[in-house]
Amino acid sequence: MTAFLQALASGLALGAIYGLIALGFNITYATTKTFNFGQGAFLVPGSLVGVSLLLLAAGKPHFGNLTQAEMTMTAYVLATVASVVVVGAIGVALYYCAIKPFVGAGGLNWVLSTIGFGIIMQNTALAIWGPASIAVPSPLGSDVWRIAGAGIRPQEVLIAVVAVAVMVGLDIVLRKTRFGKALRAVAFNPQAAAIVGINVETIVILAFVISSALAGLAGILIAPITTASVFIGLGVALKAFSAAIVGGLTSPRGCMLGGFLLGVVEALVGLWRAEMREITIFLLIIIVLVVRPSGLMGARSVEKI
């Protein structure tokens, strides 16, 4: 039972990460019918930029290991802000280099261009930080919290709290604010949105900034669990993509739900047999998609004849 609770807790934390990234996929997909297939590479600067700034602030070289004392909550918050800002800014570059030339052209070219952008980013990161991974202490320390007998890592709680707060915040922003309405207008019909005076390109760029920033946030949140390295991204982003598809790429809440679902299933299967995690998850995803091709909460598209 305690093992179950423990797995559930890590599953929810991991699921929150998937959900955050998946939400980013949803926001850009809604506006442009594209998303960043190379999103995995965006987690890398997400985790490393903030950490390196802290290291530099502590007077150390930019790739080293942080001590627990250097990782105060203030430091972590500053590092998070730095990561989110930097990765969000890279989102602008992503839009101009990899998305803008291919939007509306149909076909798969945007998939390859975003993968290409990701490869360049990852190798730039490799040149800056090298292949070694950096241990990142959690600002809440490494002592396990005992809740109902189950040992839960404080960082997992932090991840879940931050991710849920961001998701709820974004949900409100998307539903209530002028920006959110403009975004949904662009998603529904870019031409009509332009006619009523919405600057479509600005909205689309903002969508990519948000999407990238979410990946950056996911990177720094997950770093204390997985350690920070150039290679953490691909697997996580692939699962986040799966979460978005299973939940429904067209539904923000579906994406978040998909994230949690995937995280929990992954953790529970891991409890049974760790090596069966991916096999089970992806088989399940295939079955879900056969039954519901647009995901659990996605809008069914009907082609008008």
Next chain:
Amino acid sequence: MPALGHAIGVAALAAALALVPYLSLNDFYLQILFTIGVNYLAAAGLNVLVGYAGQKSLGHAGLFAVGAYTAAIANIEWGINPWLSLVLACIFGAIFGLVIAMPSVRVSGPSLAMVTIGFGIVVEKIVTEWTDIFKGQAGFYGISPPSLGGVSFTNLHWVWFVGALCIATHLMLRSLLAGRYGRAFLAVQMAEPAAQSVGISVVRAKTLAFVISAVTCALAGAVVAQQNQYFNSDFITFNLSILLLVVVIFGGSGSLYGPVFGAVILTLLDAWLARWPALQHFTYGALLLFSLYLMPNGIAGAVSSLAGRWRRTAPALPEVAGHSVLSARAAPAGGEILVVNDLYKAYGGIVPVRNVSFAIGAGKVHALIGPNGAGKTTLLNLLSGHVAPDGGSIRFEGRETVGLPAHSVAGLGIARTFQNLKLFGELSALDNVLLGAHLHIETGLAASLLGLPASRRTEAKARADALALLTDLGLGERADEPAKSLPYGLQRRLEIARALASQPKLLLLDEPAAGLNPQETHELGEVIRRIQQAGVTVLLIEHHMDLVMGISQHVLVLDYGALIAEGRPEAIRRDPKVVTAYLGTEEDEAA
């Protein structure tokens, strides 16, 4: 590419392969040639799937694995001869192609990407984790290569063998894609409903494309395992799936020569940059990022648009005399060809077809009229099988069609056009009509792959017939133009030609006069009369009352999903219910 040029090209490649030993290449260069061949093999089949059938796969590493592990296990565990192992690899590839096709044909867009990614990863994890059978990272050692006359393959033999496989694959795919199968793939990619309306099973076409891509990919994997004499799970990664897709798209998907360009250039680049791994990755990334920006259709697309500048094409004349479907003369048939009973369809609270019953007399022109939103197009979609009804029955020549997929309904002899034109835009007018005749071009897959004389004759005959039909409808001059470049009025007429080419018994026309000028509308009336004379029953939806009253013998009126009147045109014109539906009543106006 003209046949002669193509023959010379293939002969030159074969000659170049024969000359390889005299170039005194070392093993490094032989390995590069081998890798080019393997990449081409895998990409050539994938191109059929991605470029022709329009199905994107990000999981073909899984099929590469199927081939490689079949070759390894068959040889090492089962002691099967390497030649037979290769055949077995192709068979297993085909089986797994079917397996991956089953979920894939049901989904599209990002969900399709997900299903294929999922397949790739599941295979990757299975071969990594299930070490009892697949040996995981330790891998299989000592996989025997095939031997000829007791001599095991050397690197030179491998280059020859793979070269021969490449040429054979190329010739077979070229023959296949030039005929009805290639057209069917393209039709499915461009407009699924239209493909169904000419009798193409979308599921079957996509499945076939998956199987073809699986076979060549598995063959490539098997060849790599045998040449390497070693294979482990590290070969099978998501990156391999991406690489295979890149070879196709960078080279130019949908072009027969795209995979050739892709395989040659990417393999050479890879080998050349191998000395600087960091640079290699950057180049790879930049290539993905920018090459498609500069060459949206890949290298093959760029080359052919360059070549197009000084190429002159004369429309090829048919080798045999064609026969236009319209020139047939049939005696007026009697009886009812179509009987609709209590047909019902609802979308949520909207009921576009509400318990409609009527009968269509054979050999007549029937018109279906009604205000906008009356449910006319939905009714037509039910008749053609594109939409399944919620209740009721449709009997065509005494046979129930409810429950049949659209392509089977087309196969029974019901053809249709679409209100919003659904032509295969990139294809020539002639190819559009040939697609209409799809069900009547009876060429088997094997005959088509091998380019047997019988299949060529069938194709030539179909081409001549299609051209005769186009000429009959005044489109003969423009047979070679892409459908989308024709003026709007001619596009409408081409859709009718495509439907007629399927030699239907019942032709459903959805607003054929929409957007036509008075002259074109008049000509359309003449065309419909000729269609009737050829013995085809016509049901048309039309708002153009002059046309309706002029050509039809029977009019059906639909309003709010219900049939409110039917009868002879002059009676319908005076029917008070019909007048009310169109113009409203006095009370309505007062309200």
